[in-house]
Amino acid sequence: MLVREMMSTPGVLLTEDLPVREAARLLAENRCDSAVVLDANGTLAGIVTESDLLADYFEATPDAYHRALGPPPDPATHRVSEAMTRAVVTTAEGEDACELSRRIFETRIWCVPVLRAGTVVGLVRRRDVMGLVLRADSDIRDEVVSEISRRVSDPQDVTVAVRDGTVEVTGATAPQTRRSVAALERTIPGVRGIVFAQPAPAEPGEHGQEPTRAAI
Structure with missing residues (x-):
């Protein structure tokens, strides 16, 4: 930042x-x-x-x-x-x-x-x-989601979770997408860092997402 x-x-x-x-x-x-x-x-x-x-x-x-x-x-x-x-x-x-x-x-x-x-x-x-x-994780997540939607051409499979200012992005696999998302660390107040994670395999009968995650 x-x-x-x-x-x-x-x-x-x-x-x-x-x-x-x-x-x-x-x-x-x-x-x-x-x-x-x-x-x-x-x-x-x-x-x-x-x-x-x-x-x-x-x-x-x-x-x-x-x-x-x-x-x-x-x-x-x-x-x-x-x-x-x-x-x-x-x-x-x-x-x-x-x-x-x-x-x-x-x-x-x-x-x-x-x-x-x-x-x-x-x-x-x-x-x-x-x-x-002290900025709320939910406020940071909302701004990150909004910026990814604006910067990434096809953000359908991207999800965002924020914990204590650290942003975890899942589903951003293309190099260009990752570069666009990584740039948000320098522009969004309250972001302490951005990490990329691979989507976890779905468990049989498992539904829903973590409450701190937001699909784009």
């Missing part, structure tokens, strides 16, 4: 000169935990998170402690440019989505901007990754 199949549209685009309080309001209203920050030319300048924006809003109350507090913190930041992170990991639409997902969780990144010729065209957040992991 490619990044373009996983990315979402940036819910909020901020500018460097935006007041921190206004940026926090925009994130809250749009239910975003992070946002892309653009410079005056519309180019990616950084990423800002809820934690970045709220870090200076809470100060300890002396009355709650039985000891003297240290010196007060530095004055609160007032602009997004002072709170954001400038060292940003980016990706492109044609990159491998699984590899990016692994990197997001291993390095604890909040989100990754998707660039096309230097312009932000999407965003991959942890919630986007989780949405793929």
